[in-house]
Amino acid sequence: MNAAEQADLNALLELSGALLATQSAPEVEETLTTFSVRLLKTRYALFLRYRREQNALRVTTQAGEHAAELGVVLPRGRGLSWRAALSAEPVLHVHRDTLPPEAVLLPGSPRQSALFAPLRTAAGRLLGVLTVGRIAPDFTLREETLLATFANAGTVTLERIYQAARAAATREGVLLALGLALEARDYETQGHTGRTVALAERLGCALGLEEESLDALRQGAYLHDVGKLSVPDDVLLKPGPLDPAEWTLMQEHVLTGEALVRHVPTVPPDALAVIRSHHERWDGRGYPDGLQGEAVPLLARIFAVVDVFDALTHARPYHAARSVPEALALIRAEAGQQFDPAVVRAFLKLFPAQPSGGVGAGRER
Structure with a gap:
C-alpha cells in the first residue's frame, strides 16, 4: 500500500x-x-x-x-x-x-x-x-x-x-393505540393518554432527564393504565366512592399492567416501574408496595404528579373538573406527602405563578 x-x-x-x-x-x-x-x-x-x-x-x-x-x-x-x-x-x-x-x-x-x-x-x-x-x-x-x-x-x-426513527414512530403508535384502547371504554378519560405523555416529557426535560430516561418515561406514560382493561366497567366507571372490595380490585390494575407489558421485550425496566409504581406515595401510604421517599422509582414519582394533575383538571365519573390554579394548589399542598417535593417544585415552574392553597390532591383511580 x-x-x-x-x-x-x-x-x-x-x-x-x-x-x-x-x-x-x-x-x-x-x-x-x-x-x-x-x-x-x-x-x-x-x-x-x-x-x-x-x-x-x-x-x-x-x-x-x-x-x-x-x-x-x-x-x-x-x-x-x-x-x-x-x-x-x-x-x-x-x-x-x-x-x-x-x-x-x-x-x-x-x-x-x-x-x-x-x-x-x-x-x-x-x-x-x-x-x-x-x-x-x-x-x-x-x-x-x-x-x-x-x-x-x-x-x-x-x-x-x-430506520430507527421509523421504528420509534411505529412503536409510539402502538403504545398510543394501547392507551387509547382504555379510553375507548370511558368517554370521560378521552385525551388523558396524549396529555399525560406530553406533560410528562415536559416535566422530565425540566428535571434534566437524559434521552434514554425520557423515552422510558414516555413509554410508561403511554401504558400506565393498561391494566385497567381487566377492571370491570361497574367498578371502573362507578360514579361514587368505591367500597373496600372494589378499591382492592382497582389497585390490582398496576400489577396486571406490569405483568402484561413485561411480555413486550422492547419496553425497558424503567417504563415498567412507571406502570407498577405511579400510585406509590412519598410518605409510603401508596400502593402496591408501600414504597416511601426515594425508594419510589424516580420516573414513577415524576409521572404520579402528571397523572393526578390531569385527573384533577378533567371530569371523571367520580368528580368534576377543577381549574388549573385549584389543581396546582392541591399538588403544592401534597409536596412531601403524596408527591416528591423536588418534582413538585419543577412541575409548578411549568405554569405561571398561581395562588397557593388547597388541601389534599386525593387519589386518582
Whole structure:
C-alpha cells in the first residue's frame, strides 16, 4: 500500500468513526461537510438535503469558506446538484473553466472546480447531495472516488437513523393505540393518554432527564393504565366512592399492567416501574408496595404528579373538573406527602405563578 492509499484509508476510518457517533441527520450532514473540507482540503463543502414534499434540494449544512448558501433551495432540475442527483454516475466533476449554463453562482462566489456526490439508498431513494469545491488545483480521480465513498458512508448512516426513527414512530403508535384502547371504554378519560405523555416529557426535560430516561418515561406514560382493561366497567366507571372490595380490585390494575407489558421485550425496566409504581406515595401510604421517599422509582414519582394533575383538571365519573390554579394548589399542598417535593417544585415552574392553597390532591383511580 502506497502513501496515497494509506492516507485514503486513514481518512475513511476517521470519517467512519465520526459517523458512528452521530444520532441525527443534521449531525451526519455536519460530519460529512466538516470532514470533506479537512480531509480533501477543499475550499468549501455543502450538504443539500432532498425535501420530498417540495421536490427540491435545500442547503442545510455548510463548512469552510462560503457565500450565503445556507438555506438556498433548488427546485427539481435547477443547478448542478440536480444534474448529479438525476445522473447514474457516483460523482459529477465540473472544472472551473467549463462551468455549464445551468450552474448556480451566488453573489460573491468565485469560479471554482466542484464535485457533486449524490446520496442514494440501495432502492434508489435520493437523500441529498454532498458537494465540495476549490479554486485550484482541480480535483483528481482519486479525490472523486474518495468523495463518492464519503457519500456512501453518509447514506448508510442516514438510513440507520431514518430506520430507527421509523421504528420509534411505529412503536409510539402502538403504545398510543394501547392507551387509547382504555379510553375507548370511558368517554370521560378521552385525551388523558396524549396529555399525560406530553406533560410528562415536559416535566422530565425540566428535571434534566437524559434521552434514554425520557423515552422510558414516555413509554410508561403511554401504558400506565393498561391494566385497567381487566377492571370491570361497574367498578371502573362507578360514579361514587368505591367500597373496600372494589378499591382492592382497582389497585390490582398496576400489577396486571406490569405483568402484561413485561411480555413486550422492547419496553425497558424503567417504563415498567412507571406502570407498577405511579400510585406509590412519598410518605409510603401508596400502593402496591408501600414504597416511601426515594425508594419510589424516580420516573414513577415524576409521572404520579402528571397523572393526578390531569385527573384533577378533567371530569371523571367520580368528580368534576377543577381549574388549573385549584389543581396546582392541591399538588403544592401534597409536596412531601403524596408527591416528591423536588418534582413538585419543577412541575409548578411549568405554569405561571398561581395562588397557593388547597388541601389534599386525593387519589386518582
